[in-house]
Amino acid sequence: MREFRYEKAADPAGAVALLAGAPEGAYLGGGTNLVDLMRLGVATPDVLVDVRTLTSDLVEELPDGGLRIGAAVPNADLAADLRVRQRFPLLAQALLAGASGQLRNRATTGGNLLQRTRCTYFTDVTQPCNKRAPGSGCGAVTGLHRNHAVLGATDEGPGSPHTCVATHPSDLAVALRALDAEVRVLGPGGERTVPMADLHRLPGEDPSRDTTLAHGELITAIDVPGLPWAVRSRYRKVRDRASYAFALVSVAAAMDLDGSTVRDVRIALGGMAHAPWRATVAEDALRGGPATEEAFAAAAEAELAAARPLPDNAFKVPMATSTLVRTLLQISAEARA
Amino acid sequence: MTTIERSVGAGVRRLDGPDKVRGRAPYAYEHELDAQAVFVAIVQSPVARGRITAIDGSGAQAVPGVLAVLTHVDAPRLGEVVEELRVLQSDAVQYAGQPVAVVVAETSEVARDAVGRVRVEYESGDPDVVLSADRDDLYAPEKLMAGFETDSVIGDVDAALAEAPVSVDVVYETPNQHNNPIEMHATVARWDGDVLRMWDANQGPHNLVPVITEAFGITEDQLHITSPYVGGAFGSKAFTHVHQLLAIMAAKVTGRTAKLELTRQQMFSLVGHRTPTIQRLRLGARPDGTLTAISHEVVEHTSQNAEFAEQTATATRLMYAAPARRTTHRLARLDVPAPTIMRAPGEAPGMYALESAMDELAAALGMDPVQLRLRNEPDRDPERDVPWSTRNLVACLTEGAERFGWAGRDHRPGVREEGRWLVGTGVAAATYPTRRRPSQARIEAVPGKPFVVSIDASDIGTGAWTTLTQIAADALRVPMDQVVLRIGDSRLPKASGAGGSTGITSWGPAVVDAAEQLRDRDVPAGGLTVTGSSGPGDEAEQLSSHAFGAHFAEVRVDRDTGEVRVPRMTGVFAAGRIINPVTARSQFLGGMTMGLSMALHEEAVLDTRRGHYANHDLAEYHIAANADVGEVDIAWVDEVDEAHNPLGAKGIGEIGIVGSAAAIGNAYWHATGRRVRDLPITPDKWFR
Structure with a gap:
């Protein structure tokens, strides 16, 4: 050290x-x-x-029924907040699906979004990793990549300085991405607001950068806009053991139904990409259509048509498909009940 | 006349528990806190095979606080030690993670920071780390571990298999697995003149004495190792590993107390692992389930620097009756760290395969898998042709079936669902050898004072502090508070290490023997000291002695995600006299949980291109979490095996893991109709 x-x-x-x-x-x-x-x-x-005690550790009301979450709110407190549990169940479920009780007590909301990948080539300084040591190559594409990205990754071979197949580990970020949250940031040039859509980036040609934040920019709060139909939302995390493991695949979803028609839907996937993956293709396919298992499956398959799996993580495509279909079926069943 | 209640058999709570929870039981690294110690950090090779062509420690040496950098060029020369321990003795690199230098510094932070400043250049080749049954360089080792024969053949196995009306021919694979005790391996070493003083995490200080005295050219009198409390081991602390030698070198070079604690990551390359296995099982049977042939062929790996031949199929030599039988073991010598023992080496992977194959045979026969096992119960050890000292597998299966609610089970697979869960149940048998090893014990008696019982036994979390005190109290016919036990020190009477489930059967009779010498003797005012001993006798040749058990498990598989849950398990064991039901239950529970972990989670993944264990931490090498362990029902049958040893006890540390993975795998099949024949059964395998 x-x-x-x-x-x-x-x-x-x-x-x-x-x-x-x-x-x-x-x-x-x-x-x-x-x-x-x-x-x-x-x-x-x-x-x-x-900065642990500098930013707010409170969850406050926004005028549209949304919530402003101080960056210093511990994950455990946020998961227990009654307004979060009632208005945005997927957010509470995502938090409780992450880490352990001890870690959730300590981890902050802002810090959760800025976690680094758990790729074992990134965390081992004796191995090549373009994220940790730009230009050193990628050990994962030819090595251990069972839990690596199948969407939006850069794979130009192990020797390329661009190659990175890492995933973002946060569960919370996936739920926030589905909710179109906005991140309030204070930097040397003043305050700005970054939509979750723009916070995390795909590796592109520079895997070293996880986010679009500049050095010295500080997350002060996260705004979750009001979304009345998010009361019927779910976060489903699939992992190798019953707790304390990163997602193989996760699905954050909320759905607004008009009878048996999908009026609106939000879907984000975790464990699939370098950033929380908003499933816009699936959302577009579902909006205005029937809330049926066939429609859900067709939408999931359309979204995952872009997947480019490696030899050992191809399972993520059918796993994400079936997990997404089941999650949407559960939400629609709940809506009808 | 006073009446003393027997302590053996009582559920005495752990005597060392209060000190452990209060932080008053010092583990190895917590000794010598006041010493002006130096700290040792290890520089490891990222290359798995090759040679060091240049090494330069000057950058590290220049860091303030760094006292020494040792490399193969200038490290102290070691005496005659086995190849895997010749650390910093040559430029050869034989596995990824091999130590190529150490940094010795005033603080552990400085030492670790300076590791990155040692410049090493390598000439390297592609690592050869992939085990396969098709390799043309597989070879038969001369012997297996623990002295077992490499192969065993009785009758014409191939003919019997060809003639069998019903047969199975299947291949199972188990992965590399790593011991991960909570306490990382740690050593504190200091030279007091020409006497080497050590505080060390191990499974018996005497296990280390021959290697360390030889390595550093000292006599047994010049070595004193203290290890009263050890935070788990499972086999990884049974033998001397390179970190102990490195700490001693650092103490020698600096003349100070040297401290070395491995990182969790380093435990994946420096303290051994369980070999992966590829096991072909062929069983032949008559339509009524009577076995006519058993063939169990094992392929496993060892390292370039050691021959470690795990005895994977040896349990198959005794489990079931069959006229034609064969077991074989073949090794591939790969560019990997030396394997070592991991809880039930041999039996854990081997019985996974045999007991899975038995389940497949039961399915092929259309037979209850419990009945299939009962049908093939042998009267005598089927290969050694000697009587059992005790064998109560039938009682374990019968009582386990009763407790679990096996009766009326629909044996068809894939027909039960609850919501999105597919539900099934499975059974498997277990066995583990009962052995004893030479041990001595000393008792000092002084009128009016408690007896002091001394033996270099080891409590690696098993409960030996408590159970040995119980045994001593009964042997001395006093209450437990009249016994002061001393263990974990190389200056105490020599005893075997904690391994092979031999602790109680080896140490207990030695303590009893010493106590019997005190019986009916008047203790003079000045006190009296007696020494007792115990060791294997004729029983080893004349009898076949094993513990047995039966596992039952319920498994649920999420048909959408492939996630596997084990809501309940039952384990029933026939393991001789149970000294302490509280600590025994913990041993069985720990073993069964480790078997669950083996079934569903544990796999160290070798990067085939770079040759290292890529998932070398607890975030990525998964061990069952609490949430994975459901209801665990544990029982044992009444059994006292005095033909084996005077206590009538058998070992209980390992049998809990044996067979439990097979019970879970069999239940997975019963739930889903799909056989996963390569552990662990992770969710991805549902999507094959």
Whole structure:
């Protein structure tokens, strides 16, 4: 572990100023991922600016029935918030599907979105990884990639500086992506709002960057806009063991039904891509159509037609298909009940 | 006359429990906290085969706080040790993760940070790490581990199989698996002049003595290893590994107390693993289920630097009666770290295959799989042709079936569903050898004071602190509070290590023997010290001694996602006299849980291009979480095996894992109609 300084600021602006002057520094929230990466030598900040107590740790009402979630709200508190559980069940379910009770007590909402991939080539400094060591290649495409991306990845072969098949590990981010949440960010140039759609990026030709945030930008809150029909929503996570494992596939979905017709629908997939994957193809196929198993299956297959699996993760395509179909069937059954 | 209640058989709670939960039971790394210690970090090769062509520690040496960098060029030379332990002795690289240097520094943080500053260049070749039954370089080892013959053949097996009216011919695969005790391997070493003082996490200090004395050219009197508390081991701490030698080297070079604790990641390359296996099972039977032939052929791996030949098919030599029988073992020598023992080496993977094949045979026969096993119960050990000391498999199967509610089971697969869950049940048998090893014990008696019982036994979490105290109290005819037990120290009377489920059968009789020498003797005012001993006797040749058991499991499979759940398991064991029902239950429970973990979760994945275990941490190498373990019902039948040892006990540390994976795999088939013949049964396999 590299030696580092530990700094605290009086307010968010002070923290932003501190990090603006420290090009190799990092913000410290709950530390549940960053500290692990520091111990592994994967993250090597020279300064940690502790922001855990600087941003809000409250969940507040927005005028449209939505919620503003302070960046410092612990995952456990957010999952237990009655308004979250009633208005956005998929959000509470996603949080409770992640990590362990201890980690959820410690992890913050803002930090959850900025987790790094758990790809074992990323977390092992002796292995090639374009995300950790740009230009070093990708060990995963020819090695262990059973739980890697099948959508939106870059695979130009193991030696290419562009290749990255990592997935984003957050469950919360998948639910927020389905809900069209917006991330409020404070940077050296002031405040801005980043839609969840634009926060995480696909690897493209630069796998080193997970998000579109610039160095020193601090997440202060997340706005979840009101969506009355999200009361019927679900987060279904498929994993290798009953708890404490990252998603092989996850589905965040909400559906608005008019009788047996899909009036509107939101679907995001986790465990499938470098970013939470909004299933717009499936949504478009479903909107205005019948809420039937056949229609759900056709929409899922249309979405996954873009999948480019590797030898050991091809199972994700049928797994995502059947999990999505079942989740939509459960929501529609709930709506009819 | 006073009446003393017997302690053996009582459900005494763990004597070391209160100290452990209060943090007062020091583990290896927690010793010598006041010493001005130095800390050792290991530089590991990312290359799996090749040679070091250049190595330069100057960058690391320049880091403030770094005291020494040791490489193969300048590390202390070791005496005659086996090849896998010749650490930092040559430029050869034989597996990914092999230590190529160590950094010794004032703090562990500085030492670890400096690891990345040691520059190493390699000449490397493509690693050869893929096990296959088709390899042309498979060979038959001279012997298997624990001295078993490599092959066994009785009768004309191929002819019997060809003539059998009903048969199965199937191949099962089990993956690389790694021991992951909670306590990482740790060593504290210091040279007091020419005496080497160590505090170490191991399965018996005496196990380490021959290697370390030889490696560093010292006598037994010059070595003192203390290991009172060990946070789990499962076999990975049974033998000397390279980290212990590296810590001793660092202490020698710096003249200070050296501390080395492996990282979780390092445990995947430096302390062994369970070999993967490819097992072909062929069973022939008459229509009534009587077996006519059993063939069990095993392919497994070992490393370039060691021959570790796991005894995978040896349980098949004794489980069932059949006139024609064959077991074989073949090894591939690969560019992998040396394998080692992992809870029930041999029996755990081997009985998974045999008991799965028995289930497949029952299905082919249209027979209840419990009845198939009862039909083939042998009167004597079928290959050694000697009587059993005790064999109560039938009682385990019968009582297990009763407890589990097996009667009336519809044996057809894939016909039960509850919502989206497919539901099934499965059964498998278990066995584990009963053995004992030479051990000595000493008892010091002083009038008016508790007896001090000393033996270099080891409690790796099994409950030995408690059970040995119970045994000593009964042998001395005193209450337990009149016994002070000392274990885990190489200066105590030499005893066998904690392994092979031999602890109680080896240590217990030695303690009893010492106690019997005190009986009817007057203890003089100045006190009296006696020594007892125990070891294998004629029973090893004249009898076949094994524990037996039966597992039953219910499995649910989500037809949308392939997720597998095990809501309940029943295990019934015939394992001799149970010394302490509380700690025994924990042993069975731990074993069954580890078997569940083997069935559904555990697999260390070798990167075939780079040669390393790629999922080398607990985030990616999955072990069953609490949420995976449902109701676990545990029972044992009344059995006392005094033909084997005077306590009538058998080992209980390993039998819980044996067969439990097969019961779950069989239940998966019963639920779904699909056989998964390669463990673990992960959700992706539903989508094949």
